[in-house]
Amino acid sequence: MKNIIVTGTSRGIGFELALQFANAGHQVLAISRKIPQELIDNENITCLSVDLSNESEFEKVESFLSSSWKKVDAIVHNAGSLLLKSFSETTQEDFENIYRVNVFGVANLTRICLPYLLKGSHVVSISSMGGIQGSLKFAGLSAYSSSKGAVITLSELLAEEYKERGISFNVLALGSVQTEMLAEAFPGYQAPISASEMADYIFNFTLTGNKYFNGKVLQVSSTNP
Template structure:
């Protein structure tokens, strides 16, 4: 039985991976801001531990990892899945929007990874799965700031892979394309509040309009 530690487990890929791991007989530490949402989505299971985790809170990340060890004794697979998107031209994004996005998509990944790695090193085994995106290796208009967070995840992951190999720990980057999840819902996607008229009709402006239509649909 493997023990999975999955962030953003209350919906989307996180919920799906949690269900599949449990169905395979594995144990899952499923984290979300609201752990009750995990139970509502997944249901009760003796191999499921739902834990509250705000990715921007380093102390909470360490506490969640400690709870996983206390319950199951080890962590075999870490899935850094939680994150959200920001739609808008780079110029339209405010400093606050950019900092908030990086706090979750980049610094959150770092905080959780750094909280889990000491246990994996002690085991001399483990696998880290970092969710990036097709936007992590190719820039798209309207997704510049979001894509930059995924470029950061790519660089961190490649370095981690080399650093952790001596300890028997593997690192894999997952780069999803277009999947029918709730990524365009308002709890997964933020749209820059500032809309500069000059961008109307440009690739960035058209992408903003496309995203708004998809969100409504």
């Protein structure tokens, strides 16, 4: 049984992933602004309503870890914020709002968890194919895709900085998955992979991927977008 933190659990991949970990017997800390009743009803899931864009909100996580868990075996940074807007209309505030969730939220949660991450723990950041250098890019996603690129570099750096402690940091750069977020970015597009199917992959990678990878970016994509 492991203690696993998953962010962005109100819907989509994060919701499915939290349930999969819990139903497999692991203890899950599910972090999102909105909390689905199905997660609340699961005895293996603790839900925290946290706005990842607000640094002070992470005090809730710190309080829980210090009083309850004492250790964290894995983190899945799944939460993400998306903006579909032409670059000429994207303001600095727009960029800041996206980066607060997609980059600063990842950094802040990781920093708080560091004292509880022991040798063999695994931190998985969910990025996007849009953040991969040289990949196909799509107009209107300048803030989102660049933030996902930043998460990749951050994870690579943390893998190097904490390798002596035995903490692994890896990134999964996802292609299209049928979620509400995909529908916002590409209205009418039907992805070949469902949220639950992608959750299956992330579930297994989180538990075993650090045996084979550290500081790596895996492209998990079968189509474009």
